[in-house]
Amino acid sequence: MEKKMVEQITSMDVDFAKWYTDVVIKSELIDYSSVRGCLILRPYGYAIWENIQKELDAKFKELGHENVAMPMFIPESLLQKEKDHVEGFAPEVAWVTHGGSEKLQERLCVRPTSETLFCEHYANVVQSWRDLPKLYNQWVSVVRWEKTTRPFLRHREFYWQEGHTIHATVEEAMQETLQMLDVYADFCENYLAMPVIKGQKTDKEKFAGAEKTYTIEAMMHDGKALQSGTSHYFGDGFARAFEIQFTDKDNQLKHPFQTSWGMSTRLIGGIIMTHGDDNGLVLPPRIAPIQAVVVPIAMHKPGVREKAEELTAALKAAGIRVKVDVSDNSPGWKFSEYEMKGVPVRVELGPKDIEAGQCVLVRRDNREKIAVKLENVAEEIKRVMDELQAALFNRALENRTARTYAAKDLDEMKAITAEKSGFVKAMWCGDEECELKIKEEAGLSSRCIPYEQEAVGEVCACCGKPAKHMVYWGVAY
Amino acid sequence: MEKKMVEQITSMDVDFAKWYTDVVIKSELIDYSSVRGCLILRPYGYAIWENIQKELDAKFKELGHENVAMPMFIPESLLQKEKDHVEGFAPEVAWVTHGGSEKLQERLCVRPTSETLFCEHYANVVQSWRDLPKLYNQWVSVVRWEKTTRPFLRHREFYWQEGHTIHATVEEAMQETLQMLDVYADFCENYLAMPVIKGQKTDKEKFAGAEKTYTIEAMMHDGKALQSGTSHYFGDGFARAFEIQFTDKDNQLKHPFQTSWGMSTRLIGGIIMTHGDDNGLVLPPRIAPIQAVVVPIAMHKPGVREKAEELTAALKAAGIRVKVDVSDNSPGWKFSEYEMKGVPVRVELGPKDIEAGQCVLVRRDNREKIAVKLENVAEEIKRVMDELQAALFNRALENRTARTYAAKDLDEMKAITAEKSGFVKAMWCGDEECELKIKEEAGLSSRCIPYEQEAVGEVCACCGKPAKHMVYWGVAY
Numbered sequence: 001m002e003k004k005m006v007e008q009i010t011s012m013d014v015d016f017a018k019w020y021t022d023v024v025i026k027s028e029l030i031d032y033s034s035v036r037g038c039l040i041l042r043p044y045g046y047a048i049w050e051n052i053q054k055e056l057d058a059k060f061k062e063l064g065h066e067n068v069a070m071p072m073f074i075p076e077s078l079l080q081k082e083k084d085h086v087e088g089f090a091p092e093v094a095w096v097t098h099g100g101s102e103k104l105q106e107r108l109c110v111r112p113t114s115e116t117l118f119c120e121h122y123a124n125v126v127q128s129w130r131d132l133p134k135l136y137n138q139w140v141s142v143v144r145w146e147k148t149t150r151p152f153l154r155h156r157e158f159y160w161q162e163g164h165t166i167h168a169t170v171e172e173a174m175q176e177t178l179q180m181l182d183v184y185a186d187f188c189e190n191y192l193a194m195p196v197i198k199g200q201k202t203d204k205e206k207f208a209g210a211e212k213t214y215t216i217e218a219m220m221h222d223g224k225a226l227q228s229g230t231s232h233y234f235g236d237g238f239a240r241a242f243e244i245q246f247t248d249k250d251n252q253l254k255h256p257f258q259t260s261w262g263m264s265t266r267l268i269g270g271i272i273m274t275h276g277d278d279n280g281l282v283l284p285p286r287i288a289p290i291q292a293v294v295v296p297i298a299m300h301k302p303g304v305r306e307k308a309e310e311l312t313a314a315l316k317a318a319g320i321r322v323k324v325d326v327s328d329n330s331p332g333w334k335f336s337e338y339e340m341k342g343v344p345v346r347v348e349l350g351p352k353d354i355e356a357g358q359c360v361l362v363r364r365d366n367r368e369k370i371a372v373k374l375e376n377v378a379e380e381i382k383r384v385m386d387e388l389q390a391a392l393f394n395r396a397l398e399n400r401t402a403r404t405y406a407a408k409d410l411d412e413m414k415a416i417t418a419e420k421s422g423f424v425k426a427m428w429c430g431d432e433e434c435e436l437k438i439k440e441e442a443g444l445s446s447r448c449i450p451y452e453q454e455a456v457g458e459v460c461a462c463c464g465k466p467a468k469h470m471v472y473w474g475v476a477y
Numbered sequence: 478m479e480k481k482m483v484e485q486i487t488s489m490d491v492d493f494a495k496w497y498t499d500v501v502i503k504s505e506l507i508d509y510s511s512v513r514g515c516l517i518l519r520p521y522g523y524a525i526w527e528n529i530q531k532e533l534d535a536k537f538k539e540l541g542h543e544n545v546a547m548p549m550f551i552p553e554s555l556l557q558k559e560k561d562h563v564e565g566f567a568p569e570v571a572w573v574t575h576g577g578s579e580k581l582q583e584r585l586c587v588r589p590t591s592e593t594l595f596c597e598h599y600a601n602v603v604q605s606w607r608d609l610p611k612l613y614n615q616w617v618s619v620v621r622w623e624k625t626t627r628p629f630l631r632h633r634e635f636y637w638q639e640g641h642t643i644h645a646t647v648e649e650a651m652q653e654t655l656q657m658l659d660v661y662a663d664f665c666e667n668y669l670a671m672p673v674i675k676g677q678k679t680d681k682e683k684f685a686g687a688e689k690t691y692t693i694e695a696m697m698h699d700g701k702a703l704q705s706g707t708s709h710y711f712g713d714g715f716a717r718a719f720e721i722q723f724t725d726k727d728n729q730l731k732h733p734f735q736t737s738w739g740m741s742t743r744l745i746g747g748i749i750m751t752h753g754d755d756n757g758l759v760l761p762p763r764i765a766p767i768q769a770v771v772v773p774i775a776m777h778k779p780g781v782r783e784k785a786e787e788l789t790a791a792l793k794a795a796g797i798r799v800k801v802d803v804s805d806n807s808p809g810w811k812f813s814e815y816e817m818k819g820v821p822v823r824v825e826l827g828p829k830d831i832e833a834g835q836c837v838l839v840r841r842d843n844r845e846k847i848a849v850k851l852e853n854v855a856e857e858i859k860r861v862m863d864e865l866q867a868a869l870f871n872r873a874l875e876n877r878t879a880r881t882y883a884a885k886d887l888d889e890m891k892a893i894t895a896e897k898s899g900f901v902k903a904m905w906c907g908d909e910e911c912e913l914k915i916k917e918e919a920g921l922s923s924r925c926i927p928y929e930q931e932a933v934g935e936v937c938a939c940c941g942k943p944a945k946h947m948v949y950w951g952v953a954y
Binding site: 100 | 508510511512515516517518519520523524526527543544545546547548549550551552555567568569570571572573574575576577578585587594597598601602613617618620622633634636
């Protein structure tokens with residue numbers, strides 16, 4: 001009995017949202033649990049996250065960061081110490097009120113983010129300039145009791161890393177904030193093949209408690225924006241609220257300066273919506289759990305299975321993450337299955353191939369077939385993977401370019417969004433009132449004030465007063 | 478201004494408990510948070526955990542296990558599905574009752590362990606014999622609202638891995654249960670240098686919901702026992718309670734068989750209490766975050782610092798986890814600091830050494846000094862580390878041998894425990910009544926029924942009836 005054929009998924013042009021859900025479920029990335037919004041990362045989904053963790057963690061450590069683990073619980077009084085922060089997060093936290101059968105004296109929230117916990121710890125361990133900087137990171141899950149949830153993009157519990165650093169000077173802290181945004185941008189572009197726009201959030205969109213928030217914004221295949229990573233500069237606001245002080249070299253007691261920065265499992269949603277197609281996932285080779293799958297053809301013929309396994313062992317030894325499927329499912333089933341799973345390269349090997357001393361590589365994105373000599377397979381797969389990695393990035397960049405519009409005024413913004421989906425570049429005076437009006441009338445939120453400014457006009461697209469910044473506007477996940 | 482000298486810690490012979498707390502705090506493994514029993518793993522403590530994770534995770538994967546991530550919340554009704562399980566855990570869970578400002582319709586507990594969540598998922602994804610086995614693991618923290626807590630040994634929130642597997646047959650599931658206990662034992666002995674006794678728990682001491690629990694028991698320096706890892710065989714009890722069924726090859730609908738197994742951050746407590754001394758931590762080289770520290774002597778002299786840094790780079794290139802301390806603290810301060818931190822090998826390098834083309838290695842446990850030629854340092858350090866690793870294991874084994882006693886009856890057991898601390902081997906009839914009486918009168922709990930049986934008598938030490946097993950009894954952390 002063969003496993004049933006891979007079911008058809010909804011076409012992305014018919015219903016992008018449905019296509020997305022079909023893909024995350026049928027490629028076995030995720031399963032639902034009985035708690036709404038708390039999802040199960042299945043082995044294939046978690047393996048992508050492990051690859052993301054491995055690369056980022058190595059980079060963080062290379063830059064001098066150390067991993068720690070803070071508690072998952074924050075006492076209510078601790079959460080309340082920084083005013084803006086508690087206002088931003090208290091409405092959406094999960095509260096623990098009982099331990100066993102006893103009511104707690106003070107209720108505890110499950111961390112929605114851990115600034116307050118790090119601050120409490122800093123107050124204990126930072127006394128002198130010699131104790132600075134502390135460059136910390138942790139890999140944990142956090143909880144935000146969202147009303148609307150969506151696989152990878154918005155969970156009530158999601159996995160992330162949160163970096164938290166504390167410095168003696170403003171300059172050092174700012175430098176860290178910007179450095180980590182660069183690390184995020186490089187990672188998205190080089191590993192996930194997701195082009196991003198680096199910029200600063202407006203005050204309205206910045207993190208609760210931050211002085212400045214920097215962001216990388218990616219565009220999904222459907223033209224919507226995905227905030228993919230943020231890096232926050234806190235100044236000494238938290239240090240003052242938590243009474244963190246250090247004796248500086250000049251023997252003066254001072255408040256230190258802080259940052260935090262995070263990326264999460266929503267990146268996996270980003271990968272899916274940037275690169276996927278109607279056959280399922282398309283994974284960038286650098287992050288794919290399985291980079292190549294060997295599918296034996298006519299496996300019942302003598303020597304085929306053995307040759308396929310031998311080839312697999314050779315590819316593994318060459319450093320390729322490879323799998324061979326010797327199950328009794330048909331080759332056709334296997335083709336669909338690994339296309340659904342977004343495996344970058346399929347390696348077909350049948351009796352005629354073996355006779356000719358070759359095999360056939362099939363590239364996931366364009367299904368290009370290449371016959372290669374068996375002695376060259378490993379290097380050919382690597383070459384195909386490099387090409388695929390670059391092609392995915394370029395295709396995403398082309399999509400973004402094609403879907404990025406410029407508008408001079410609110411009418412133009414409305415006209416664009418009525419017909420199209422994408423980024424709208426428009427000038428802004430800096431007033432929150434105009435930002436709110438653009439949101440209300442054109443349905444666009446400010447994505448960021450990009451580093452790369454460009455004068456698409458001279459006055460604010462909303463009020464006509466002198467413009468301060470060019471802003472990317474969009475509809476965000 | 479130099480950092481203050483490393484403070485004296487309490488001697489372990491004076492007060493072992495106080496010595497332990499001094500070590501975990503002063504070697505900067507842990508800090509307290511404002512939630513009692515929820516501790517902060519500082520960089521040095523977390524780095525040990527990362528090394529433990531790295532080794533175990535590789536071993537799990539080599540044996541075919543895959544990592545997943547289950548939610549941290551369990552609805553009350555889900556926790557209640559398996560009767561023994563809920564009775565064991567419900568009294569000590571933390572309950573979430575509110576999300577934001579709204580009261581939840583059903584309260585959720587923070588996982589104390591995740592059998593129920595895995596079962597719910599299995600019921601979704603296991604239909605046919607082709608879906609079996611599932612060999613899963615996750616690295617997470619869990620919460621148990623304990624009344625008494627102690628760094629590493631008993632936290633309200635602690636870090637662990639929990640393996641969960643599901644199989645088509647009893648034999649496969651039992652084989653997995655025993656295999657994982659062997660993995661744990663090998664890891665403890667070969668990496669942590671902690672000798673362990675493998676055995677089975679009595680029914681009284683087994684995991685809530687398990688048919689059989691296997692354990693590895695280590696002896697700490699003070700003679701007390703540390704349960705260091707457990708592996709559980711569930712039979713089909715959970716599968717029946719959660720209605721997990723699969724169609725077998727014979728087309729019959731059957732219940733599958735399950736296991737779970739876990740090791741936690743309490744292992745770090747085990748390392749401390751097995752190997753530590755009055756100068757602080759002593760870390761087994763295979764798990765030490767810093768395997769060697771280079772301390773320049775007379776660092777102000779020309780060329781010393783440069784030579785120390787050059788040596789450090791060479792050691793790093795040779796695969797040694799090495800650090801150089803070029804701070805302006807005195808060599809004496811550095812010696813104490815890295816002894817406190819349990820760094821296996823200190824490398825002293827001063828002007829005279831440089832002149833003689835040598836440096837001095839100091840082994841952490843016995844402070845043995847060895848002058849070695851600079852061209853041989855890397856291999857000499859590796860040799861010293863191997864010797865240290867073996868010496869730690871042997872010393873711990875000698876301690877256990879010296880502190881293991883045999884007793885024929887309850888009076889002998891009481892006489893031993895009145896004067897000594899250690900394991901007592903005694904025969905047991907298998908009745909829980911005798912187990913309870915031994916606990917009450919001699920203060921000893923059953924640690925395990927060891928694989929390696931030995932007839933220290935013919936009748937139960939408690940009731941005099943025919944004995945079924947030889948049991949290790951002890952006082953446990």
